[in-house]
Amino acid sequence: MKNVFSIDDLQNLAKKRVPKMFYEYADSGSWSGETYKANQNDFSNIKFRQRVGVNIENRSLSKTFLGKEVSIPLALAPTGLCGMQHSDGEILAAQASEDFGIPFTLSTMSICSIEDVAKATTQPFWFQLYVMKDKAFISNLLSRAQSAGCNVLQITMDLNILGQRHADVRNGLSAPPKFKLSHIKQILSRPKWALGMLKAKRHFFANVVGHAEGVTDSGALWSWIAEQFDSTFSWDDLDWIRNQWKGKILLKGILDPNDAKKAVELGFDGVIVSNHGGRQLDGALSSISALPYIVDEAGKKMEVYMDGGIRSGQDICKALCLGAHGVLIGRPFLYGLGANGKAGVTRCLEIMRDSLDESIGFLGEKNINDLSRKNILDMSYKKEIFN
Numbered sequence: 286m287k288n289v290f291s292i293d294d295l296q297n298l299a300k301k302r303v304p305k306m307f308y309e310y311a312d313s314g315s316w317s318g319e320t321y322k323a324n325q326n327d328f329s330n331i332k333f334r335q336r337v338g339v340n341i342e343n344r345s346l347s348k349t350f351l352g353k354e355v356s357i358p359l360a361l362a363p364t365g366l367c368g369m370q371h372s373d374g375e376i377l378a379a380q381a382s383e384d385f386g387i388p389f390t391l392s393t394m395s396i397c398s399i400e401d402v403a404k405a406t407t408q409p410f411w412f413q414l415y416v417m418k419d420k421a422f423i424s425n426l427l428s429r430a431q432s433a434g435c436n437v438l439q440i441t442m443d444l445n446i447l448g449q450r451h452a453d454v455r456n457g458l459s460a461p462p463k464f465k466l467s468h469i470k471q472i473l474s475r476p477k478w479a480l481g482m483l484k485a486k487r488h489f490f491a492n493v494v495g496h497a498e499g500v501t502d503s504g505a506l507w508s509w510i511a512e513q514f515d516s517t518f519s520w521d522d523l524d525w526i527r528n529q530w531k532g533k534i535l536l537k538g539i540l541d542p543n544d545a546k547k548a549v550e551l552g553f554d555g556v557i558v559s560n561h562g563g564r565q566l567d568g569a570l571s572s573i574s575a576l577p578y579i580v581d582e583a584g585k586k587m588e589v590y591m592d593g594g595i596r597s598g599q600d601i602c603k604a605l606c607l608g609a610h611g612v613l614i615g616r617p618f619l620y621g622l623g624a625n626g627k628a629g630v631t632r633c634l635e636i637m638r639d640s641l642d643e644s645i646g647f648l649g650e651k652n653i654n655d656l657s658r659k660n661i662l663d664m665s666y667k668k669e670i671f672n
């Protein structure tokens with residue numbers, strides 16, 4: 286893609302190519318957006334220590350995630366409605382990440398189904414679970430994901446109630462969605478997107494329709510979604526899920542070292558330090574600020590990942606220096622998808638890889654596994670904050 290050098294460039298293109306309601310669904314945080322903004326802004330509290338006069342030829346960015354090699358320490362985060370940024374969005378993003386040698390995570394609330402993505406890819410992908418009230422549905426979902434070859438399960442811990450995003454309410458994207466004349470105008474103003482959608486395989490949540498009891502069409506779907514998020518969900522429910530899953534499990538949405546400690550005690554394979562991209566508790570700590578505390582608690586006992594606010598290889602580098610085993614991105618790949626489908630996701634991954642590679646070189650490092658706190662000055666980290 287010509288003249289696309291940054292995630293901002295992809296975002297600007299996505300804004301022009303995706304109908305406003307879906308673009309804003311991605312580019313928004315809950316309530317005031319404080320945590321959403323902090324996720325990106327707080328990276329600037331961390332400064333690199335540039336070192337010179339070091340031979341940095343033949344740098345290596347590869348690493349293992351839960352025992353499997355990845356070309357760079359990055360995975361695509363689960364994103365609901367991904368297939369509304371571009372037709373067949375989940376399939377295209379999964380194919381781009383497979384070509385790149387990194388994991389793709391399919392959301393429970395995806396547009397394309399588990400089986401659609403499995404059919405279009407050759408490598409195992411990761412699956413993300415929202416714990417719903419309908420236990421038969423969850424059991425069936427876990428079994429479908431395993432039959433499709435998914436080898437890692439992310440259990441999302443921070444969404445048993447929904448943070449409000451004003452943009453979604455204004456755009457009628459709450460459950461049930463309110464269709465307005467302005468939606469038609471938005472769609473007609475994005476003809477390429479609309480034509481793609483006409484040819485798309487799916488238009489609704491394909492993991493749910495035809496699989497949850499009584500949800501046979503889009504009408505029933507919305508009332509099912511509205512009542513299914515389970516506010517009783519607690520640590521006690523995790524065993525029930527674990528007994529049904531043979532692969533690795535990451536707990537996603539951990540922001541407090543006490544919760545990380547619990548994840549270690551319960552024997553999970555890892556955690557993802559995340560505030561859901563600033564879409565849940567507004568005013569929560571940014572992920573990059575929470576990361577070092579979680580690493581101190583759990584980093585030697587499990588793999589600690591993080592997501593939220595990563596927009597460049599420099600950001601990835603900072604997270605790794607603070608002890609993240611790896612990172613995930615949500616909006617950056619969605620902007621790539623909206624900008625130009627699979628090629629846009631690939632461009633997003635290239636931007637991440639190339640800027641990561643050059644940054645480790647400037648730090649005087651050749652191997653990604655050698656990054657540590659020695660390479661940065663963290664201007665905000667104060668050990669006593671969680672006492």
Ligand SMILES: Cc1cc2nc3c(=O)[nH]c(=O)nc-3n(C[C@H](O)[C@H](O)[C@H](O)COP(=O)(O)O)c2cc1C
Binds near residue numbers: 324392394561
């Ligand atoms: C549009 C959108 C949809 C999302 N849907 C889900 C989801 O279905 N499940 C989930 O666990 N997290 C979901 N998330 C959160 C992401 O997995 C991830 O935590 C977040 O996007 C990371 O922040 P970033 O977008 O700044 O990279 C979503 C995020 C966005 C932006």
